[in-house]
Amino acid sequence: MIRKFISRVLGRKTTSLAGTPAVIGVKTHGIRREAISAGCRRTVETLQQHGYQAFIVGGAVRDLLAGIPPKDFDVATNATPEQVRQSFRRSRIIGRRFQIVHVMAGPETIEVTTFRGHHGDQDNHKAQTDAQGRVLRDNVFGSQQEDAARRDFTVNALYFDPTSETIIDYHHGVADLKQKTLRMIGEPKTRYREDPVRMLRAVRLAAKLDLVIDPATRRPIRELADLIENVPPSRLFDEMLKLLTSGYAVKCVQQLREEGLHHGLLPLLDVIFEQPLGERFVMLALENTDKRVRQGKRISSGFLFATLLWHEVLTKWEAIKAGGERPIPALFQAMDSVLDVQAEKLAITRRIATDIKDIWALQPRFEQRSGKRPYSVLEHLRYRAGYDFLLLRAASGEVDETLAQWWTDFANADGEARAAMLLPQKPDEKKKRRRRKRKSNGATSDSASHETA
Ligand code: ATP
Numbered sequence: 001m002i003r004k005f006i007s008r009v010l011g012r013k014t015t016s017l018a019g020t021p022a023v024i025g026v027k028t029h030g031i032r033r034e035a036i037s038a039g040c041r042r043t044v045e046t047l048q049q050h051g052y053q054a055f056i057v058g059g060a061v062r063d064l065l066a067g068i069p070p071k072d073f074d075v076a077t078n079a080t081p082e083q084v085r086q087s088f089r090r091s092r093i094i095g096r097r098f099q100i101v102h103v104m105a106g107p108e109t110i111e112v113t114t115f116r117g118h119h120g121d122q123d124n125h126k127a128q129t130d131a132q133g134r135v136l137r138d139n140v141f142g143s144q145q146e147d148a149a150r151r152d153f154t155v156n157a158l159y160f161d162p163t164s165e166t167i168i169d170y171h172h173g174v175a176d177l178k179q180k181t182l183r184m185i186g187e188p189k190t191r192y193r194e195d196p197v198r199m200l201r202a203v204r205l206a207a208k209l210d211l212v213i214d215p216a217t218r219r220p221i222r223e224l225a226d227l228i229e230n231v232p233p234s235r236l237f238d239e240m241l242k243l244l245t246s247g248y249a250v251k252c253v254q255q256l257r258e259e260g261l262h263h264g265l266l267p268l269l270d271v272i273f274e275q276p277l278g279e280r281f282v283m284l285a286l287e288n289t290d291k292r293v294r295q296g297k298r299i300s301s302g303f304l305f306a307t308l309l310w311h312e313v314l315t316k317w318e319a320i321k322a323g324g325e326r327p328i329p330a331l332f333q334a335m336d337s338v339l340d341v342q343a344e345k346l347a348i349t350r351r352i353a354t355d356i357k358d359i360w361a362l363q364p365r366f367e368q369r370s371g372k373r374p375y376s377v378l379e380h381l382r383y384r385a386g387y388d389f390l391l392l393r394a395a396s397g398e399v400d401e402t403l404a405q406w407w408t409d410f411a412n413a414d415g416e417a418r419a420a421m422l423l424p425q426k427p428d429e430k431k432k433r434r435r436r437k438r439k440s441n442g443a444t445s446d447s448a449s450h451e452t453a
């Protein structure tokens with residue numbers, strides 16, 4: 001009561017200055033222990049029975065408060081990784097730089113993290129930073145209060161104890177969430193310098209939770225946007241993948257552009273936004289992805305990257321054709337060259353690259369609607385993805401809608417109707433094919449004659 005009064009009179013900093021957090025009861029926040037997965041609850045209870053503090057922390061508490069089902073549950077504790085490991089039969093320590101423990105609870109794997117300490121304070125645990133202030137190492141254990149202070153946004157620094165059903169809140173996260181505000185803990189500029197990925201997280205979380213980025217948190221982003229270039233590509237890629245598959249990709253990408261954050265982010269975004277047709281295509285693809293994610297459907301990263309890179313392929317393809325190469329070899333050269341460049345910057349695995357190429361390589365085959373070829377396209381392993389890709393190309397105005405419609409009808413038609421849909425072969429095409437046949441026959445007899453010779 002008294003604290004509440006002081007806090008109202010002195011403003012929002014009181015509790016964090018005093019170091020005593022607000023302890024918010026279930027009547028106020030409304031989260032019951034049943035909302036936590038069984039495995040996670042058991043993990044927290046076991047740690048507490050062993051005499052340690054343990055809480056559900058971060059995204060899960062935030063999402064539950066916002067009425068969104070959490071993706072996963074993370075646990076924070078004052079037990080060291082070794083102590084955690086000793087408390088569970090099925091657990092293992094992972095990570096070298098900062099150890100966390102994976103506790104296997106039935107079918108779930110719960111990530112348990114020891115409270116992390118302050119970096120940059122007076123003692124000799126000072127975190128190492130690069131010339132721009134980016135934190136390179138911060139592997140120090142600390143108190144719960146310190147752990148809260150090193151998290152990024154106030155809404156991400158909430159600790160839920162399922163036993164007492166209370167939320168421990170050091171930075172007014174519950175109030176901020178209620179007021180739909182995303183606010184950085186501490187001095188925003190410093191926090192962005194420590195880790196520029198926080199700029200992307202701000203955009204993604206604001207979009208996902210429908211929050212307004214607090215002006216003081218938002219202001220420095222434009223000025224510091226270039227710091228993104230210092231972030232290791234693999235980390236950037238992970239964050240971009242999270243952003244693009246968040247179910248709010250369109251909103252995120254628009255916001256990235258508003259904040260001046262889209263340049264140099266993903267090499268591919270730069271190029272896309274420079275081309276009107278490419279932009280329309282990518283936006284349609286992202287709308288599509290958002291819809292699927294929100295319906296709980298699986299999305300394929302191959303398809304996503306195939307769309308993001310397609311207009312680069314088109315540009316390259318044109319250039320190679322203009323140099324005199326035949327269309328199909330030109331397409332394959334363009335595909336390889338685009339993927340080679342991206343592979344240096346992105347963690348596109350070989351398997352994803354194969355999916356991407358299959359989708360691209362199907363596109364010119366959709367143009368051929370006579371003879372036997374359409375049948376073999378239908379039987380292609382990646383036909384469905386290739387066809388979805390064609391629909392996007394049609395919707396963005398790159399190819400004629402009638403082509404996409406033809407394939408929709410062709411796939412739905414039965415045997416006879418299908419055959420009736422085939423376009424007549426062009427006479428010159430027939431001639432060409434005959435010539436090719438003759439040539440290949442000739443080649444066979446040639447080699448046969450070599451053999452007999
Ligand atoms: P989601 O899981 O929905 O993507 P999240 O906030 O849970 O969002 P995680 O990457 O799972 O994101 O991180 C878990 C928690 O770790 C965050 O809620 C936040 O408290 C902390 N955290 C994550 N990334 C950072 C960062 N770059 N700087 C500071 N704290 C971070």
Ligand code: MG
Nearest residue numbers: 058059060072
């Ligand atoms: Mg999370």
